[in-house]
Structures are given as structure tokens and as C-alpha cells.
Amino acid sequence: MGKELNVVGARLPMMDAAQKVKGTALFTDDLILPGMLFGKILRSPVPHAKILNIDTSRAEKLPGVKGVYALAKDKVRYIGDDVAAVCAIDPEIAEEAVELIKVDYEELPAVFDPLEAKREGAPEIHEGIKNNTSFAIKKEFGDVQKAFAECDAIFEDIFYSQPVNHAPLEPHAALAQFDPLNGELTIWSSTQIPFFLRRNLSNTLQIPESKVRVIKPKVGGGFGQKIDLFAKDFCAAWFAIQLGKPVKFVYEREEVFICTRQRHPMYITVKTGMKKDGTILAQKFQAHADGGAYNSTAPTMIALSCYFLMIPYRVPNLIYEGYHVYTNKPVGGAMRGHGIPQARFAVERQLDMIAARLGLDAAEVRIKNSIHAGEPHPAKFIINTCGFSDSVKKAADAIGWKEKRGKLPLGRGVGLAGASFPSGVSNMSHISSGAVVQLGRDGAVNVLSGAADIGQGAETVISQIVAEELGVPIEDIRITAADTGITPLDPGTFGSGVTVRAGNAARLAAISVKQKLCNFIADKLEANVADLVAKDRNIFVKGSPEKGMTLSEAIKSYQYADLPMPIVGRGSWMAPATEPTTLFKEDGNFAPSYSFMTQAAEVDVDLHTGKVKLLRMVTAHDCGRAINPMLVEGQLEGSVVGGMGQALYENVIVEKGQVMNPSFLDYGFPTFLEMPEIEAIEVETDDPIGPFGAKEAGEGTQLSPAPAIVNAIYDAIGVDFMELPITPEKILDALEEKKNRKNS
């Protein structure tokens, strides 16, 4: 790339790392306000019922109870649904009061499977929603019928992807207080989307947006689960307004598992038509997502699962049918990858199955069908840079594909899978970010950004971008972020768009402030503004470091010229979009850029216990330029282990609407003991849109670990698994069946 960079590209610790290791980093539940009250939510014990009556009188009479509020007006739709909320002087009293609320339910028939829920005559979960289908799209690209007629071989397979809980370590919490004089509500919330939360609270509380201030403290992980407005936010705010006291709601772990969000379980049928040489000509894809009791982000999830079938592989003809169906179960929502992991599992598995049937090499098939930068896209995506085919080659080489695939002893295998993900979204409601950069007299830099750091290091990455632009070390930067009362607008952390969107906004603000300063000192230095560079806390003429001054001197001379202090630069950024799209109706360029990756797994299957050990996972990754390679690796490593959980261990088990494993002990996501060897290989591209060439790195990496692992299991024991997760029981059953088949 040639450009000399100092702060961008450096492996710097997170700016708030010292707070985090000292235990002084404050999360929502760590905040205490004088006179604070504590809330608790009563939850439905039945999966589907009419509410005949809610009697709160006994709860209200309990000493210490300050307020009771009925949340459910007519119905409950899943076990765990919000019914009523209580506010008391301490959490124990609130808990006791919740148990004193008497609710009369008239139970209704319930439905727990999306395919059953979609049938005529199934119980109606939401009034007027026909076939319980809250959202459906059917889209065709190219001429599918004609293309299928031209195929040499057509394959159709059915897959299932299970519900996965995000399980962030920090339970969801909110703390609110209200100022009766100016009518302003302030809420501290474990949220990924402070500005959307402001809008949602304004709508539900019926108070102006300007009177809602959302402050995001440290957030202990989100992965998509902290995007929606939850009862804890609304109730903390409502009681704070009604009672005139600060109110805190903190969910228990069981509530996080049952009452927040989960990755949508999905039934998928894929029909793929190919030429003999493995070229994909057409695909037909049908998805039934189990939405649980409410809608959440269903339309986006379905659209993503559809459109991202046409990337990273060239699928010139596609017909997609997607349904989001209500059931009386926990609610689906955005989770790392948002609808794409389910689809990728199906497609990547089927590609391997087809390669085996046609006698082709699974890596070659992927390279053959790889899309490339600049080529026309059936849904009008604009692919500026694409390292996909490179990533397949590099991942295959690193895992030892040629030497190992099909050649390892029984129980050992390698597999790979590819993926692509958007770096944020181009044009859906207010998807733009703003930033302000101010220079202090001593050269210190003050950044205001709306971006929501939920542990991924967004504040650090944004600070690195500003520091690079202004030629200062990162310790000169102070950043204030994600406070709707102080910082500029930002949509929040979702869709893996923060680095590109908020990073670009901050970069523009830094350029603006640098420009102001350079315009002023250019005369003094008898230089052309365009020749000035900022580096090492100095501004000087390019190529002549002696012709310059320190940043601090420049600022002081600016100030003594009676120019406004502090020097402020503003920036705002949204993705350039040729054609605005939400994807629901029109096609268009969904994202400013797209990341690409191939992940390759090596597994060991214990033939006696059925346990699968992921030995090694290689990721060849085109995330553009890594602003902070250490943080990118962190995203990647977390994704690999999360994806391993999805492949082998995790499953929200629901029986008749009741979640059977709502605890860390029973759910069992990966621990230290399961940690595989993880290797990252950079596939460098220089994206023209991202700041300093950066693309997304947070979500795409969780798309292909699961299929890579399941493909490796096929290589190890010759069994094609179609349903996640691949538990030891399934392995043993499959081995037994295989043995029986052989004998008979």
C-alpha cells in the first residue's frame, strides 16, 4: 500500500484497558445513584394465554414497594414474556412483590415449530397475522428456470440451524433518572445502539427525543443481543418518571437466556444447479426462520440471508423464498452475522456434498465460483475489492489441504468454508455517523463520537484514526463516546459498520481541524497548504522537517491571532449509495464494502465417545487494512470459538415452550479447555472507501467456522451432518448406522 503510517496499523492496547484490568471500568449495574430503587419483572409461566386479570393489590401493599405496572395488556406469547413490573427499595423486596402479583390466565393452544405455525388452522399468535408469518419475501434474480434447465447436475438438500444464545457475560441492565424541572430523562443502559434506544424510548414513553438522554457505560459484550429495546429500559425510565427516583433494572442470567434474543433457528432447503466442472448456474433457497413470539429485526435478518447468498460466490440465477414465522418460544434477533450464519451453514455444507458427488475438489469448486472485484452483481452490489479466491488458496495451503483432505486416518479431517459480510449498511433510515475533533492548547485532542464501544475496541480504533490524521500518538487523544446528550449522531454497533462509518466520520473531523490549522500556518511557514504534513506532534513542509513547528506552537499562534479557540473540526459520513436500498423492495449496493474470508478447520473425532475436538482453525481474511491488528485478531479469535460453539456445543433446548438449559452450566458454551489453535492469515486489499482502507472485521468471521468444522467432520468420518449442533450423540449414532449399513 506504500503509505507510511504510524498509529494506524499498530498493535495498541485498548484505551480503557487499564480500567478494565483494575476493576474500575463501570458497567450499568456498577452505577449507583442516591436513593436508587430496584425493579423486577414478572414473567409468564405459560407459553400462550389470554390475560383475564392482573391483581397487583397484594404486591402494592408490601412494605418497601414503590410502584407496580402491568406490562401485558391482553396476551402472553411465550414462557418468559413480560407481564408486570415492580419497583421497590431493594431487589429482595421487588422479587418478593413480583410473586404477590396474581394473574388469571386463560391458556390458549400453543405452537412451537415454524412449519406447523405456518399451516392453516395453527393457533394465531398475533391477531391478524395470517399463518403466523410476520415477514416473507420471494425474490428472483436472473432466469432461474432457464438456468436449471441448462445444468448438468442438480442437488437439493435440507438443513437446520439451531437457536444460539449470544450469552454476553454482562447481563442486561438499565438505570434511569428523571429531572421534573426540565423534563429530561437520563438512562444508562447496556445497549449497542444508544441513539436508536433514545428514539424507541421517546416513542414508547411519548416524550420528545430531545428529552431522552441515553448514556452507554461500559458494555459487557453484546453480539447483537443488546440491540432491541427491552422491558428493563422502558420500566426503569417509566418508574423513574412516575416515582421521581432513580430506578435500576438488572436481568438475571436466566432472563438473559430466555427473555432477550437468540439467533433464529432456521429450516433451509437449498437446490443448486451446476455444470459438470462445478460452476454454479442457479440456486433455489427456501428459509423458514423460527421467530419466536415477536418480530424484532426479522425483515433485515431475512433480507441478509437472501442477498448474501450471492456473495462470495457467483450465483447468477437465484430464487429466494424466506419466511419469518411466529412460535410460542423465545424471540429471535440479530446475532453476529444476522441471518447469514444459518444460510452459510447450508450453502457451504452443500458445496462440499456436491463436490464429493461430482468428484471435484471442494477448495477448487470455491475458487472457481469466487466473485471478483469489479464484476457485475445480480443484486447490484458494488465490489471494489475482493480477496476471496486468494483467501481460499491461502487457507487451504495453511491447513495442508492437498496433503490432508481425504488422506487422514479415520477420525481425523480437514474442511473449509467461505464467507463475505457487509461493512455496515448503506441506506437504511439514519445510518450515518458524526464526529467532532477539538484541539487543546497543548496539542491534546478531544474527540466526540457517537460510536458505541461494546468491548470490541471501537473507541480505540477511532482514536487511532484521528491520531494518524493529526500526527500525534494515541495517548494525546481523549475520546468521549455514545452519549446522546453530548456526542454526535451514530446508529450504533450492528452490521459490522462501526470502523468504516464512525471511523470515516472521525477521520473527516480530524482532516477538517488539521485543514484549519494548516491554512493558518502555511503563510507563516511560507509554504503551500497542500505540502504540509502532520507527524510526530509537528506540522512541517513535506520533505523539509526543519521548515515547521510543533502542533502545540501552531495552536498557540492560531490562538494569539485571535482566532476561535478551541479549534473544532466536524465530520459526518454515510456510505455513498448509487441507489438507496433497504433490500426489501429494490436491489442496490447494500454496503460500502464487503469483507471476505475462508476458514479451514482440522478436527479430531473420538470414535468411542463421539467427541469432536477442533484442533486448529485457520482464517485467511480480507478485512482491508487492519487499523489495529491486535483487536482484529481478538474479533477473529472470539468468532472462531463462538462458531465452534455453534457447530459442536450450543443449543437453546426448548420443550413445550420451556427453555430447559437457561444457565451457563447447562448451555455450555466453549471454555479454555476447548480452545483450538487459531491462526490468522492476512489477505491484503486496499479498500477505497474505508478509513485507511479498512473493512469490517467483527461479524464476517463468525459465518464460516461452523460449516468448516462440519465439513472437516465429514472428512474425518465420512458422515454428512445437516443439523446443528454436531453433538457426541449424533456422531455415535451416525457411526453406528454406518456400521450397520456396511454389515447389511
Next chain:
Amino acid sequence: MKQAIELNINGDTHEILVSPNNTLLEVLRDKLGLMGTKRGCDLGACGACTVLINGDAYLSCIMLAVDAIGKEILTIEGLAEGGDLHPLQRSFVENGGLQCGFCTPGMILTAKAILDEEKHPTEEVIKRKMAGNLCRCTGYKKIFEAVMSVTEQSGKEF
């Protein structure tokens, strides 16, 4: 019936009024404001509430406060001496052994208990003894590297 007890926390004696069923975690967080000890599950399953009792790692969410009477309790707030970071803390920072930071205090204290017992534990010992501390962000790799990096610095006392 509440009663006053004395607890030795981070070298200081605190007199606190507790109920017999109060957990140590409740006392640390809700009564003393030592918020570095985290409540992740309240079930002894995630390790975020780990503290050291007489040098051993304990889950403060499933330990009664009264059971800690007469013992030395160390929380994350008491780890660093003076203005500097403890070597483990520094290693977590420099090796990127944290993301959201919620599991971090528990991770560091568990690591301290391991390294206090055995200066150069094997990789397997570290993995096994840290398996009770869950992290959903990092995939554990950089946490592991942070701990390994400290064990490799020979001759350092913790």
C-alpha cells in the same frame, strides 16, 4: 436477623451489617461498592465474581459472607500496589487479553491464584484451572497468552 461482622478485604478491616444469607458478592458490591467483582450468573458458573480467599480462588456469588470472616479477601481493587499495574494486569493489557472487560477481574485473580501456587505451570494446568472462568469475547487465546507471558518472566514475584 442482621448482625455485624468484620471482613478483611484488601488488607483493611470492614465492619458490615449482614444477613446470614448474604453472599460475599452481595457484600462486596452492594454494601461496600467494590464493583470490580462482577455478577455474571449468580450461580457459580461463569467466574466473573472470582475473589481470592487466603490466596485461593473462590466464587463470591456462591459463598456466604459470614464464611469469609477471619480470612484474607483479595478483590481486583486490591491487586495493584501503588499507582502501577500488577504484572498480570500489565500483561493482560499488553497482550490484548481482554475485550469487554467484564470477565477480566475474575480471569486475572484466577491467574494469580494459579501462579502463586506454581510459578511455571504447564499450559494444560493453566487451561484446566481457568476453565471455570468464561469469556464470550476473546476466544481465550489472548488471555491464555497474557498468562503464559507472565509465567515466562522468570524471577518475578507476584
